[in-house]
Amino acid sequence: MKLHNYFRSSASFRVRIALELKGLGYDYVPVHLVKGEQLQPAFAALSPERLVPVLEDDGRALTQSIAIIEYLDETHPQPPLLPRAAADRARVRALALDIACEIHPLNNLRVLKYLNRELGLSDDAKNDWYRHWVETGLEAVERQLASSPATGPYCHGDLPGLADCVLVPQIFNAERFACRLDHVPTVMKVFDHCMQHPAFMRAQPSNCPDAQA
Amino acid sequence: MKLHNYFRSSASFRVRIALELKGLGYDYVPVHLVKGEQLQPAFAALSPERLVPVLEDDGRALTQSIAIIEYLDETHPQPPLLPRAAADRARVRALALDIACEIHPLNNLRVLKYLNRELGLSDDAKNDWYRHWVETGLEAVERQLASSPATGPYCHGDLPGLADCVLVPQIFNAERFACRLDHVPTVMKVFDHCMQHPAFMRAQPSNCPDAQA
Missing domain, CATH: 1.20.1050.10 (Glutathione S-transferase Yfyf (Class Pi); Chain A, domain 2)
Structure with missing residues (x-):
């Protein structure tokens, strides 16, 4: 997995925590928001929103931190990030x-x-x-x-x-x-x-x- | 089920659509946002956020439209509102x-x-x-x-x-x-x-x- 993100972006930070809680390794790809790297063609091709984070997994580029965390919870159920009921x-x-x-x-x-x-x-x-x-x-x-x-x-x-x-x-x-x-x-x-x-x-x-x- | 909501609130509208798609009947309880009814004690007791919509179901008051729709999809799976994969x-x-x-x-x-x-x-x-x-x-x-x-x-x-x-x-x-x-x-x-x-x-x-x- 590859996480395109920025150290200070709090949406990025959410996904980093989830990956750590699941014990999943990932490649850290920095996207410098203050320099506007999210607007460059290479990144824009991954993220129609031009927003970090983007998680690349299994050939797909996933966006929106909460959707990514739900995805991680569905694809790697242990330990769960949501209760059962x-x-x-x-x-x-x-x-x-x-x-x-x-x-x-x-x-x-x-x-x-x-x-x-x-x-x-x-x-x-x-x-x-x-x-x-x-x-x-x-x-x-x-x-x-x-x-x-x-x-x-x-x-x-x-x-x-x-x-x-x-x-x-x-x-x-x-x-x-x-x-x-x-x-x-x-x-x-x-x-x-x-x-x-x-x-x-x-x-x-x-x-x-x-x-x- | 009781839906506390406001006709013009788009978060309320989201949940009304989901309830209709699921074919679920509900009591419509209006909360007049422009008059500030969401700040009155009766409503505030249901919603710590003072926001509509609130769905009352099975003795619980549920908040945040997307969390409510996911709940409806989990408790009434047919027809599904999310794909399988x-x-x-x-x-x-x-x-x-x-x-x-x-x-x-x-x-x-x-x-x-x-x-x-x-x-x-x-x-x-x-x-x-x-x-x-x-x-x-x-x-x-x-x-x-x-x-x-x-x-x-x-x-x-x-x-x-x-x-x-x-x-x-x-x-x-x-x-x-x-x-x-x-x-x-x-x-x-x-x-x-x-x-x-x-x-x-x-x-x-x-x-x-x-x-x-």
């Missing part, structure tokens, strides 16, 4: 989507560029925007985690899964942009627990070849 | 997420409110924002659909599924905001085909009780 699976997927659909899309690179270039926002106004969606979005995740007996040391019970793969990169972003996090203690407890797990440690941005280059 | 499932999920993560989050009500209230954007600038993300986002979907032999009359082959449930509401939004659509002919061919199917017709906003009230 349908309602529990729905809970884990909803937690992942609360971040992937409600927080992250508002704060990715092309949106921040639009705020800068098209709307002429100051850096302060741009940072307010960033923090607003992270802080209010994580509040919703906190309410979910704090109110449910299904929450364990991980987002769902005793095993790391899809929701943790999505939560951890979001907290890395939040910390990088100095977002408030003291109002989401359950989220942070889960995050701290994840970061003691070797899979999460190995997958983190600072360990990526393109971060060290 | 893992790589095909990944393709369908990626198409759904290309809309649910890359287009829709930038244009929902709370984001448009922020552009208005916090950033003081003019209506013209707000509409430019809206159209930018719809038009460039659908271009990526067009590239996926037009380039793959897996595309049929529906997003994937001959049967309507998860990706169609997400695509159709996005086109309704695009039309409401007068977005350009002549650059995405394959997308529009799939849309037109879907809208001839009774499930998509029945689920559309104009047929909802709260639209007619």
Whole structure:
């Protein structure tokens, strides 16, 4: 398998965690987003969205981090990244989507560029925007985690899964942009627990070849 | 089953289509987003995210439209909304997420409110924002659909599924905001085909009780 990705892309980070949790080896192919390498023909041929990550497996190029993680879970079922019962699976997927659909899309690179270039926002106004969606979005995740007996040391019970793969990169972003996090203690407890797990440690941005280059 | 939703919410519309495709009856509970009913205590108790839709089933309140559709597909497998092979499932999920993560989050009500209230954007600038993300986002979907032999009359082959449930509401939004659509002919061919199917017709906003009230 080949993972086309960028050390700082949180969607890439999600898939790296999933690959590590499954114990699957892969070739790391860096795509430098700030230099615009995702728009070059070679990469665009793999990704109609011009977005990282792309997982090449078995002659196919797969896109969208959550679709890739579900694929890995279906093709390499052990250890599972989703629980067994349908309602529990729905809970884990909803937690992942609360971040992937409600927080992250508002704060990715092309949106921040639009705020800068098209709307002429100051850096302060741009940072307010960033923090607003992270802080209010994580509040919703906190309410979910704090109110449910299904929450364990991980987002769902005793095993790391899809929701943790999505939560951890979001907290890395939040910390990088100095977002408030003291109002989401359950989220942070889960995050701290994840970061003691070797899979999460190995997958983190600072360990990526393109971060060290 | 009870579906808490709003006629114009495209995430609600996705789930209504899935329920119709599965032939599942449900109680329609309107939540008036423009009046802020999603923030009232009765609804907030069901949805930690304060977002529609919420599906109540078997004593559980399920959130996030795509997680709900996957749940319906697992609990009521016929007719399936995802193909069988893992790589095909990944393709369908990626198409759904290309809309649910890359287009829709930038244009929902709370984001448009922020552009208005916090950033003081003019209506013209707000509409430019809206159209930018719809038009460039659908271009990526067009590239996926037009380039793959897996595309049929529906997003994937001959049967309507998860990706169609997400695509159709996005086109309704695009039309409401007068977005350009002549650059995405394959997308529009799939849309037109879907809208001839009774499930998509029945689920559309104009047929909802709260639209007619």
